[in-house]
Amino acid sequence: xxxxxxxxxxxxxxxxxxxxxxxxxxxxxxxxxxxxxxxxxxxxxxxxxxxxxxxxxxxxxxxxxxxxxxxxxxxxxxxxxxxxxxxxxxxxxxxxxxxxxxxxxxxxxxxxxxxxxxxxxxxxxxxxxxxxxxxxxxxxxxxxxxxxxxxxxxxxxxxxxxxxxxxxxxxxxxxxxxxxxxxxxxxxxxxxxxxxxxxxxxxxxxxxxxxxxxxxxxx
Amino acid sequence: xxxxxxxxxxxxxxxxxxxxxxxxxxxxxxxxxxxxxxxxxxxxxxxxxxxxxxxxxxxxxxxxxxxxxxxxxxxxxxxxxxxxxxxxxxxxxxxxxxxxxxxxxxxxxxxxxxxxxxxxxxxxxxxxxxxxxxxxxxxxxxxxxxxxxxxxxxxxxxxxxxxxxxxxxxxxxxxxxxxxxxxxxxxxxxx
Numbered sequence: 001x002x003x004x005x006x007x008x009x010x011x012x013x014x015x016x017x018x019x020x021x022x023x024x025x026x027x028x029x030x031x032x033x034x035x036x037x038x039x040x041x042x043x044x045x046x047x048x049x050x051x052x053x054x055x056x057x058x059x060x061x062x063x064x065x066x067x068x069x070x071x072x073x074x075x076x077x078x079x080x081x082x083x084x085x086x087x088x089x090x091x092x093x094x095x096x097x098x099x100x101x102x103x104x105x106x107x108x109x110x111x112x113x114x115x116x117x118x119x120x121x122x123x124x125x126x127x128x129x130x131x132x133x134x135x136x137x138x139x140x141x142x143x144x145x146x147x148x149x150x151x152x153x154x155x156x157x158x159x160x161x162x163x164x165x166x167x168x169x170x171x172x173x174x175x176x177x178x179x180x181x182x183x184x185x186x187x188x189x190x191x192x193x194x195x196x197x198x199x200x201x202x203x204x205x206x207x208x209x210x211x212x213x214x215x216x217x218x219x
Numbered sequence: 220x221x222x223x224x225x226x227x228x229x230x231x232x233x234x235x236x237x238x239x240x241x242x243x244x245x246x247x248x249x250x251x252x253x254x255x256x257x258x259x260x261x262x263x264x265x266x267x268x269x270x271x272x273x274x275x276x277x278x279x280x281x282x283x284x285x286x287x288x289x290x291x292x293x294x295x296x297x298x299x300x301x302x303x304x305x306x307x308x309x310x311x312x313x314x315x316x317x318x319x320x321x322x323x324x325x326x327x328x329x330x331x332x333x334x335x336x337x338x339x340x341x342x343x344x345x346x347x348x349x350x351x352x353x354x355x356x357x358x359x360x361x362x363x364x365x366x367x368x369x370x371x372x373x374x375x376x377x378x379x380x381x382x383x384x385x386x387x388x389x390x391x392x393x394x395x396x397x398x399x400x401x402x403x404x405x406x407x408x409x410x
Contacts, residue, residue, distance in 0.1 A: 025387055028248065029331045033241035073299055076328075080292045088288070103338045106291050110331045112245060179239050180398040187391030195383045 010129050014136030020113045021144035022193060027113040031144060032182035034104050038161050041149030043097045045142030047086045047105060052114050052141075054082040056122040056134035063123050075118040076109065083108045113141060151185050152176045223352045226345075230356030233407055236332050237364040238398040243332030247365060248390060252376075257369035259319050261362030265355075266309075267327050268336055270301055272354035275337045276347050294337045302328045332361060367397060 020026045027048075034044045055078050059066075066074045087105045090098040098105065108114070117137055122130040153159060156176030158166045175181050236242045243264075250260045274297055283290055306324045310317045317324075327333060336357055340350045371393055380389060 025248065028244040029241050032244065073296070076295055076299060077292065080295050084288060084291050087291070103335060103342065106338050107242075107331050107335060109291060109295055110329050110334050112329060115329060175399070178402065179241065180395045180402065182241065183391050183395035183398055187388050187395060190386070190388035190391060191384060194386060194388055198383050 007129065007132055010132040011136045014133065014138075014140040015143065016140065019140040019144060020116075020137050021141060022189065024113075024116075026116055027111045027141065028186075029107065030104055030111060031148060032179075032186060034101055035145055035148035035152055035182065035185075036156065036177040037100075037153045038146065038149040039097060040100055041145040042142075043090065043094065044101060044104065045138075045145045047090060047101075048108055048111060048114070048141055049135075049138035050086050051079060051082040051108050052117060052138045053131060053134045054085075055079045055114060056117060056130045057127055058082075059118045060122040060125060060127045060130035066123075071123065072115075072119070075115060075123075079114055079118075080109050113137060147189065148182070148185050151189075152181055156181060223348060226349055227352045227356040227359075228407070230353055231360040231363065232401065232404040235360040235364055235401050235404075236335070236357050237361055238394070238401045240335070242335040243330050243361055246326075246330060247368060247394070248387065251365055251368040251390075252372050254366060254369045254373060257365040258362075261358070261365055262316075263324050263327055264330070264332065264361050265358040266305055267298075267302055267333055268354045268358045268361075269351065270305065271298055271333055271337055272340060272350045273347075274301060275340055276345075276350050279341055290341065294334060298333055298337070299328050332357065364397065364401075368394065371397075 014020060018024060021028070021031050030044055030048070035041045055075070058078050059075055062074075062078075083106065086108065087098075090101070090105060117134060121133050125133070150160065153161075154165060155173045156178075158164060158170040158172045173181075176185065230236070234240060237244065237247050246260055246264075250256050275294065278293055278297060283293060302325065306317075309324070336354060340353055345353055368390075372390065375389070375393070
């Protein structure tokens with residue numbers, strides 16, 4: 001019996017506490033590759049959201065029919081179908097962004113978040129809960145992408161959604177929109193999260209320094 | 220011939236799959252803590268990349284011309300079955316290598332570098348040999364990035380890192396440094 005509390009839990013869990021990117025470190029390729037502007041991040045987030053929701057609902061409704069031995073191939077086929085749909089839809093509605101994202105739309109197929117949710121959640125739960133889980137995880141993925149995109153666009157181009165923020169005097173940090181900036185931004189965010197977690201949570205165990213040698217106080 | 224060598228070099232260092240195009244990050248983060256495992260993973264990647272390139276060329280040349288919308292589905296099905304076949308073949312032919320590669324072999328299916336190779340090869344309209352050199356360059360590039368990363372991480376393990384920085388944050392910052400260094404190769408393009 002799924003109480004309302006469980007259902008709410010299914011929905012909100014993915015948004016922050018078990019955020020697929022920032023906590024579980026899944027789906028790093030698109031997170032780093034397409035977040036050089038906010039618009040690209042948003043399009044990627046929406047496309048992934050659509051694919052995740054569609055596949056979760058379909059996998060969850062077909063879970064009694066799919067044989068256990070070939071389940072992974074079946075999931076990938078379902079995911080690839082939805083990705084092809086997302087690809088064609090984006091090409092029709094926003095051709096510019098479709099071009100900017102390039103091969104990374106097709107690469108949603110191998111985004112581990114999606115396959116991971118099918119295997120871990122949708123294949124064992126009823127349709128409603130799978131949909132809620134997919135919505136939560138999809139929003140969590142979008143939150144992470146937008147966070148990265150905002151940082152990188154403001155620092156790297158001095159604009160937000162293409163609107164210049166600073167006067168002419170701002171010298172953009174070009175490196176932020178180049179590949180190293182992706183690694184740097186995500187690394188910075190993870191370090192910050194680790195730092196704040198450490199400040200709030202219980203202190204980690206005293207470490208012996210140097211490794212393996214007990215100092216007088218710590219020992 | 221110089222065209223082919225050019226594809227090889229440019230895929231290997233200038234447009235390195237991992238550090239410049241963000242493909243294959245999962246193994247880059249996941250199995251880069253030891254140099255020995257990094258080498259094994261690179262060998263497995265090499266196998267699958269080369270075979271994928273050849274079969275994608277066959278698919279594009281003989282099958283997909285009539286139904287381009289089936290491209291993605293066809294690629295992923297072929298890659299998944301190829302990995303399975305390679306796994307069975309290695310198990311039969313060289314049990315020692317099979318034991319060495321272990322779990323990494325099946326995991327390659329969901330490595331975005333493989334599907335990425337298939338898609339880029341198609342988009343750029345590479346022929347058979349161009350595709351082959353593209354795959355070899357990509358595999359060498361992945362191996363280079365993976366082994367460099369593993370070597371750095373082995374060194375970092377011996378140094379005294381502040382508690383807050385231990386974990387993936389630091390790995391990503393190191394990757395940023397590596398990626399920055401590889402951008403230096405972009406000068407090759409204009410030369």
